[in-house]
Amino acid sequence: SQFSPPDTQPYIDAIINPGDLLYIPRGHWHYAIAIDEPSLHLTLGIDCQTGIDFSDWLTSQLQQHPQWRKNLPVLNKSHRENCRHHLQNLVQNWLEILESEDLINRYLDEQLLQGQPDLQLGFPSQIGYDIFPQGKQTKFYRPQQPVDITQLTPTGKFEIKTGGKKISLIGLDQDILEKIFTSTEFSGLDIQQWLQDFDWDTEIVPLLSRLVKAGILLVISHP
Incomplete structure (x- = not known):
């Protein structure tokens, strides 16, 4: 929703008939119109991990470190340098976390555990x-x-x-x-x-x- 649709002509303009399958790669705009009668289609999406997901996971790991949960120094003209120094220390700590040998393995292990079938339900x-x-x-x-x-x-x-x-x-x-x-x-x-x-x-x-x-x-x- 944060992107504007393209203003160029589509590079594919085709009629999809019953039983046809259309694959739309990520990031490609599409616009479907029923021709002269109601139409019903089934959409299947494949949700894959991206670098942004890895970045979000890295951010979540910071919750375990007290220094990242502390309030930043009050930012004003007289305390700007204090805030800068505090942020520099956080950056240094972040680099140390990123360089830990097991970081990527922990991410991969967690993704393996999460990328599994949904839990079954057993009531009552x-x-x-x-x-x-x-x-x-x-x-x-x-x-x-x-x-x-x-x-x-x-x-x-x-x-x-x-x-x-x-x-x-x-x-x-x-x-x-x-x-x-x-x-x-x-x-x-x-x-x-x-x-x-x-x-x-x-x-x-x-x-x-x-x-x-x-x-x-x-x-x-x-x-």
């Missing part, structure tokens, strides 16, 4: 109702989406990213997490077998309920 369990219709025999399904499991602390705090979701879990071994997040289908009995030292009602049920409500697991064994 996803709103917290009837999550365990068959008790421990209830079966759960995890859509096959990329998953990233990162250990945040030596004491066993993990961050899991999958399906556009990010959650933190404490108290589980990494091999158990990998079973949960790489298995396509399992039951409550399987979880109880994997977590033999965990209580079903007070520890396993809250864990599974959280994953179901987050849309990471789906309940597939309703009576």
